[in-house]
Amino acid sequence: MSDILATVKFDSEGFMVDPNAWTPEIGKAIAAREGLELTDRHWVVINYARSEFKAKGQSPTLRAITKNTDVNTKEIYALFPGGPAKMAAKIAGLGKPTGCI
Amino acid sequence: MKTLLILGAGTAGTMLANKITRKLDSRVWKVILVDKDETHYYQPGFLFVPFGMNKPQEIIRPKRKYVPAGVEFVLSDVERIDPGANQVILTKENRVIHYDYLVIASGTEIRPDQVEGMLDGGWQQNIFDFYTFEGTNKLANFLKTWQGGRLVVNVAEMPIKCPVAPLEFVFLADWYFTRRGIRNKVDIIYSTPLPGAFTKPIAAAHLGDMLEKRGIHVESEFNIGEVDSTKNVIRSWDDREIPYDLLVATPTNMGAEFIERSGMGDELNFVPTNKHTLQSEQWENIWVLGDAANLPTSKAGAVVHYQMEAAIENLLAHMQGRELKGHFDGHANCFVESGFNKGLLIDFNYDVEPLPGAFPMPIVGPFKLLGESVFNHWGKLAFGWMYWNLMLKGIDIPLPNEFSMLGKVIPESFDAKQTLKLQRGDSHV
Structure with a gap:
């Protein structure tokens, strides 16, 4: 598990520097490092976030996830303590959300 | 005759109507501008009304005053667009x-109904x-007699119109109550x-202490789940609570409802658009x-x-069938008001x-970027005049169109990939 992460570059807060280097195995390893075991429900969110990132170049908002998957907001917070912006993005290898300034 | 139909006579629709009618042959093209509202609002002024810096x-101004001659102005909401039938x-x-061509410029609006309990x-x-004329005037009235307590300025979810406005609001509130x-x-x-209040690394490094210095407390990563107006608290999805006496809300922003009725929007009714061509x-x-x-x-x-x-x-x-x-x-x-008659420019x-x-900036000279100055504050105030008299009428204002690196200082921490992009971006200025 730690081997697979040894070659991955992270920023100071543990977000992957290069989202394109992500694989599902890396996702599992990041989740394990954060103390999470991924279930099918986690993967619904992660797969959606990855496909949105591929299509649009940015990670989806909380609203986009809840509108376009069958996972509701309460469940997302239960699945990913800390919320989708931080924890789900981290496990999916995506950057954390930023504003314009 | 061919028809160019513009939906929305706000900043974008009005400017486009003024500029494009000068380029289109009026014997061939009919331009129609549709809006549900008679009144044009100078929206940057909404921020100033609560603090008495702008009178309502x-x-x-009346929208019709800015509709160019020859353009038909229709006062109506839109039921729906049928893009397959071009109507x-x-x-x-x-x-x-x-229509032969359609321009959607119907903006964004606040949707307090999208936050549980906000309208209760x-x-x-x-x-x-x-963010509305009515809202900002009612807030102004409330503030006149407010004697203090907990002022909570909340941003519900991104994206929002003028993303720095809530931050400007807290800076101006600090100055106003002082x-x-x-x-x-x-x-x-x-x-x-x-x-955080500042999420871009260089802005955060330069401006990160602006809130702390002013004694403004930041609650970050707060995704509002509900407003409980019986207890006067807002509650996040992860069950954090912030009590308030006065809540200044920036509710969810969404595109026009007719975009949803037409099945043309994303989850927030914004229309998927090519980011470079705007098609x-x-x-x-x-x-x-x-x-x-x-x-x-x-x-x-x-x-x-x-x-x-x-x-x-x-x-x-x-x-014309060209590329x-x-x-x-x-x-x-944008000019960012920071209170005490100062501002920033980003x-x-x-x-x-x-x-x-x-x-x-031609004539008036350089404005300081990413730092406070009195000059930037006056720049923001002067912009109101430019907006009504030049910008809306489609008269060019003295601002270069393309982003330029001229005058900017690249900090050493800036990474190489960014610098490359800068050089590429700068080469065609």
Whole structure:
């Protein structure tokens, strides 16, 4: 598990520097490092976030996830303590959300 | 005759109508402009009304005054767009307008109904917005007699119109209560779903202490789940609570409801749009301007100004069967009020985050970037005059269209990839 992460570059807060280097195995390893075991429900969110990132170049908002998957907001917070912006993005290898300034 | 139909007579729709009618042959093209509202609001003024810096009547004008001769102005909401049949159905008398080209410039609006409990009980009693004319005036009245307590300024979810406005609101509130002599009786709390008030590394490094210095508390990563107006608390999805006496809300922003009725929007009713050409991703005779588009740049009037050249060039090119060469780079800039008659100026685009330095401006000289100055505050105030008298009428204002690195200082920490993008971006200025 730690081997697979040894070659991955992270920023100071543990977000992957290069989202394109992500694989599902890396996702599992990041989740394990954060103390999470991924279930099918986690993967619904992660797969959606990855496909949105591929299509649009940015990670989806909380609203986009809840509108376009069958996972509701309460469940997302239960699945990913800390919320989708931080924890789900981290496990999916995506950057954390930023504003314009 | 061919028809160019523009939906929305706000900043983008009005500017486009003024500029494009000068380029189109009026014997061939009929231009129709549709809006549901008679009144044009100078929206940057909404921020100033609660603090008495703008009087309500100073920020409104009749929309028709800015409609160019020869353009038909229709006062009506839109029932729906039928892009397959190239037609729009209006709510007024169910009028059907067939178009050859359609421009969607219907903006964004606040949706307090999208936050659980926001409209229950406290709305416009001790919960106000400053994104509508009505909201900002009611907030102004409330503040006149408020004697202090906990002021919570909340951003519900991104994206929002003018993303720095809530931050400006807390800076101005700090100044306003100081001037009234009751700053020590007011706790100011800024709550944001983002990881901090400043999220871009260089801005954070330069401005990170602005809130702390002013005694403003930041609640970051706060995703509001509900407003409980019986207890006067807002609660996040992860069960954190922030009590308030006065809640200044920036509710969810969404595109027009007719976008949803037409099945043309994303989850927030913003229209998927090519970020460089401004053409609809799905329909080749539809262009989307300003806040209505789903572009990854700020929703703000300055952005509309920077989009206009590319949009008009591409619309005309498409009408004439030429290649779309107009290229919008995501350029945005804004004056950020920081209170005590000072302001900041930030300038950025899709690729380059706000940097420090100086912003060159003809005649009046350089404005300081990413730092406070009195000059920037006056720049913001002067912009109101430019907006009504030049920008809306489609007269060029003295601001370069394309993002430029001229005057900007690249900090050493800036990474190599960014620098490369800068050089590329700069080469065509």
